[in-house]
Amino acid sequence: MSGDRCPRLVDVAVHLPETGMDTESVEDRIAALNPELEVPRGLLGRFTGVRYRHVQPAGSWGIDLGVRAAQTLLARNEIRAEDLDLVIFAAASTDVLEPAAAHVVAAELGASCPVFDVHNACNSLLNAIEVADALIRAGAYRTVLVVCGETLSRAARWRFDTVDEYIASGASHSLSDGGAALLLEGADEPGILAHRACANSDAWRSVLLPLNWTESAEPTAGALQVRTVDLYRAVATLDHDLPAKVLAELGLTVDDVAVFCVHQPADAYLKDFCERSGIPLERTINTIRDHGNLSAATLPLQLTLAADSGRLRRGDIAVLIGLASGVSLGILVLRW
Numbered sequence: 001m002s003g004d005r006c007p008r009l010v011d012v013a014v015h016l017p018e019t020g021m022d023t024e025s026v027e028d029r030i031a032a033l034n035p036e037l038e039v040p041r042g043l044l045g046r047f048t049g050v051r052y053r054h055v056q057p058a059g060s061w062g063i064d065l066g067v068r069a070a071q072t073l074l075a076r077n078e079i080r081a082e083d084l085d086l087v088i089f090a091a092a093s094t095d096v097l098e099p100a101a102a103h104v105v106a107a108e109l110g111a112s113c114p115v116f117d118v119h120n121a122c123n124s125l126l127n128a129i130e131v132a133d134a135l136i137r138a139g140a141y142r143t144v145l146v147v148c149g150e151t152l153s154r155a156a157r158w159r160f161d162t163v164d165e166y167i168a169s170g171a172s173h174s175l176s177d178g179g180a181a182l183l184l185e186g187a188d189e190p191g192i193l194a195h196r197a198c199a200n201s202d203a204w205r206s207v208l209l210p211l212n213w214t215e216s217a218e219p220t221a222g223a224l225q226v227r228t229v230d231l232y233r234a235v236a237t238l239d240h241d242l243p244a245k246v247l248a249e250l251g252l253t254v255d256d257v258a259v260f261c262v263h264q265p266a267d268a269y270l271k272d273f274c275e276r277s278g279i280p281l282e283r284t285i286n287t288i289r290d291h292g293n294l295s296a297a298t299l300p301l302q303l304t305l306a307a308d309s310g311r312l313r314r315g316d317i318a319v320l321i322g323l324a325s326g327v328s329l330g331i332l333v334l335r336w
Contacts, residue, residue, distance in 0.1 A: 005142065048266050199327065258312050315335065
């Protein structure tokens with residue numbers, strides 16, 4: 001297969017669990033599980049900005065959410081799973097360490113193509129698009145399905161010895177569950193226009209979700225550990241001018257962009273990032289309040305909401321901005 005085709009984003013679909021918890025219910029549960037503590041009411045909402053988070057029921061997988069999104073996507077575009085050239089699974093969370101979660105997705109869809117996973121915290125899906133872009137341009141594959149399924153709400157901490165521990169763990173209660181799928185294919189005109197990234201890996205301890213091995217050698221994820229002050233210091237070292245730089249390389253400015261999809265670990269971060277980067281806040285999509293932090297599924301959700309509301313039309317420019325623990329910042333410019 002020759003490398004004379006340019007990658008474009010055909011479509012995106014999102015699937016969210018039907019169940020969830022509002023912030024008041026989260027505080028009620030924490031109070032019930034920690035009767036010896038006086039849980040500060042309203043603090044969690046003020047700290048994260050989250051009013052509601054989606055929660056996948058116990059006993060079901062995050063992969064299931066991604067599969068549901070992929071099924072919707074393929075059906076809507078009248079594409080058969082057997083016609084896919086590659087399936088990539090990209091998420092911060094996973095249900096299996098072996099084999100690649102993409103095998104599960106492909107089997108559920110009925111695909112028989114090559115598969116692999118891409119994992120880089122909340123930037124997993126953004127990086128998977130970069131990989132698909134390179135592979136399509138190289139002529140290795142023509143049609144690539146990227147699937148994400150997140151169940152990071154299970155990393156929330158529910159029991160505490162002190163109120164200070166509860167406050168320090170507040171970020172874990174912003175985490176939400178959801179699935180997404182994106183279809184990319186080779187075309188005559190490019191849809192993926194550019195992508196860049198930067199990182200400060202010295203800050204890897206600022207957000208940590210350890211994998212603990214029991215004596216029976218069964219892996220279990222611990223509770224999310226967030227050093228909020230260290231995290232914000234690390235994020236401040238990233239190149240916030242990167243979106244403007246990438247747009248300038250394309251001969252574009254922020255005025256040419258219909259919508260900026262920005263990852264949102266907390267409500268306050270969105271405003272802060274826009275101020276630092278010179279991005280108009282009114283051109284972003286706030287998802288943290290009503291959907292929580294969906295990790296790698298955040299950006300496709302924002303694309304979907306922008307398209308459904310008419311804020312993003314075919315031919316428009318969209319910029320995806322990912323922030324991930326580690327820490328890393330990713331920028332992707334596409335023509336919708």
